[in-house]
Amino acid sequence: MPPPLPLITAKGTPRKCGTTYGSVAASAIAANVANYMTRFAAAGIDAQQVHGYGALFRAASHQHAPRVAEMLDGVAEGARANVDEIYALNGRTELIYSAAGECTAIAVLGERSAGGHTLLAQNWDWHPDQRPYALLLDTTDERGRRVVALTEAGMLAKAGLNDAGLGVCVNMLGSTKDRRDGGVPYHVLLRSALESAHLGEALAAVCSVPRGASINLLMGQAYPAGTPGEAIDVELAPDDVGFLHPVDGVITHANHFETALARHDTLKYIGSSSFFRSSRARRLLGTGPVEEEGIRAVLRDHGGFPQAICRHDEPGGADADRTETLFSLVLDLDERRMSIAHGPACRGVEYHHIRLGESA
Structure with missing residues (x-):
């Protein structure tokens, strides 16, 4: 069965991977850049400002995540796109989004x-008009590190995993500390984590750099037979970090802060289905052994419909607030x-499997 995207x-x-990606996906990247330029304009950010922010993101990325920055420069080169617009695309969360009712993530230890x-596992919930720009990016660098990630055309990663058995899921967060003026962009942070050989390196990659937007990373890694795997949830705000650890072998997360950083959570002032989705996912997993199908069943759950774990578009509302489960993912880190x-996950969809042990 072919991949669903x-x-x-x-x-x-990194540069070669970027140029190859950029040239192969040039038309999709151009369309996605044009799409976000329209969204930026609607938010009051004109093209000149977009280029200025993009230049700030590029400088921060080259300073703090140079290998990822080389890949992004390659994307712009291969796609024959404006490099500052490519960096603004990867910083679109910083520029126009605060936390929304999107994405529920799960980790289950062995x-x-x-x-x-x-x-x-997670549902990636986003504006339904973004579905045509989604793709899977499979890279193998000169060190032999292989990464497979779900992303949008012109970006380098959202959820994904690598051949070291390290995986990342992601939830958007919103903090009163969020800002637009620089820092390493949200999607560059994600790629930095996935480029890491182990959890400690991934934590250093995301915690040690300046940030402009809040982000939640649910990360895990499988180890050689006989050594239990590990998972950790990292809530990142621009000037602080919070951590959550497995309870009874499980972590769940949605789009609100669950650590002490919650004092700066913007969702407290607007409300969100996030405040029940994470807890509901924990309860639905139960107390006994968790089958992979049990995780998929949680991702299909409609409690709180349409703003449920399995998110459905609400026609008639403000366009900027529309959200739907675009894709549903399960990462088996031991099997790589x-x-x-395709989402919504309730529609009897079949899962396509990509195994990193197979040839790229």
């Missing part, structure tokens, strides 16, 4: 999973496997 494969140095594997399906 385009799969782009690239090999070589001690709780029925098969003994470390599992991550991504299973991905």
